Amino acid sequence: xxxxxxxxxxxxxxxxxxxLLVVFIQDLFKSALMLVVTFISVGGIFFLLNAEFLGVIQxxxxxxxxxxxxxxxxxxxxxxxxxxxxxxxxxxxxxxCLLFFVLLSYFLINEEWFLLDLVNSSYAEQAKNxxxxxxxxxxxxxxxNWVIAFEFSSVLLLAVIIGSLAIVKDKNE
Amino acid sequence: MSLESVLTLSxxxxxIGLFGVLTKRNLIAVLMCIELMFNAxxxxxxxxxxxxxxxxxxxxxxxxxxxQVDLILSGHVISIFSIAISAAxxxxxxxxxxxxxxxxxxxxxxDINKMSG
Numbered sequence: 505x506x507x508x509x510x511x512x513x514x515x516x517x518x519x520x521x522x523x524l525l526v527v528f529i530q531d532l533f534k535s536a537l538m539l540v541v542t543f544i545s546v547g548g549i550f551f552l553l554n555a556e557f558l559g560v561i562q563x564x565x566x567x568x569x570x571x572x573x574x575x576x577x578x579x580x581x582x583x584x585x586x587x588x589x590x591x592x593x594x595x596x597x598x599x600x601c602l603l604f605f606v607l608l609s610y611f612l613i614n615e616e617w618f619l620l621d622l623v624n625s626s627y628a629e630q631a632k633n634x635x636x637x638x639x640x641x642x643x644x645x646x647x648x649n650w651v652i653a654f655e656f657s658s659v660l661l662l663a664v665i666i667g668s669l670a671i672v673k674d675k676n677e
Numbered sequence: 678m679s680l681e682s683v684l685t686l687s688x689x690x691x692x693i694g695l696f697g698v699l700t701k702r703n704l705i706a707v708l709m710c711i712e713l714m715f716n717a718x719x720x721x722x723x724x725x726x727x728x729x730x731x732x733x734x735x736x737x738x739x740x741x742x743x744x745q746v747d748l749i750l751s752g753h754v755i756s757i758f759s760i761a762i763s764a765a766x767x768x769x770x771x772x773x774x775x776x777x778x779x780x781x782x783x784x785x786x787x788d789i790n791k792m793s794g
Contacts, residue, residue, distance in 0.1 A: 516682070519686065519690065520690070523689075524693060526693075526713065527693055527700070532706060539713070542690075542713065542716065546716050546720060549720060550720075553723050553727045555727070555753055558757065566716070569764065570764060570767050574705065574708065574771075577771045578705055580774075588701065588703055590701060591786075591787070593699065594700050597700045598696060601696040604692050604695065605688055609685045612681065612684040618730050618734075618735060619728055620749070621730070634747065635727075641750055642753050645750050645753075646757065649748075660761070661765055665768075667769060668768050671769075
């Protein structure tokens, strides 16, 4: 067990426990703060998986942007301290989701995956080079193979800005 | 740290998010649980692109150029687009929630039944 494994266990325990707290805490504001903790530990897992750019993006956009938007939304709730309640289907939903998790992880673990071979294969040297500097190669891939989707995502974000402003605009003015 | 542990973490986060979406009564709590599910998908995409070889690696074998090796990172690209779409989804959903709050003065799901017959 090396250092990466230890950090992975720590980050995944933090992610699991704070995700459970997001669901089970009664105070909606505290559960939004727990959501930020989940985002940050998922960003740490991205760093461990050689995805440095995605880790930084995760912390900037999720823990910085989306969490702030959600906290603004939380402030609209009237009695924040007891707002995060569950409906009457809580126990049956819990059993269904537990069954879902068990079946999903069973099938994912027992699947015969075709793994990358970083030791003795023809592409081992290139792949090691790739994982030592993923940001560089990711930029090439994003602006070469996926450039149309990249441009359309910017159009999507512009449309969302205009659309959300048009929705919340007061009609009487 | 292996593919199985990353995928199990992703499945667990997804199941917690699914439980929250099915169970919570506040609209904003449902939105937060949807974000948890998005995060689980991103973890799965990045883990798969770190550990699993693309299908052309099985066929080509010996002669792979650097562009084809770059395709290992396709999972990162998928999760970048997923992050962009989830940012769009959150701002749109929050605009709709603000509109619901203005007209009905509540964000509780069980009070929003205007469309039921």
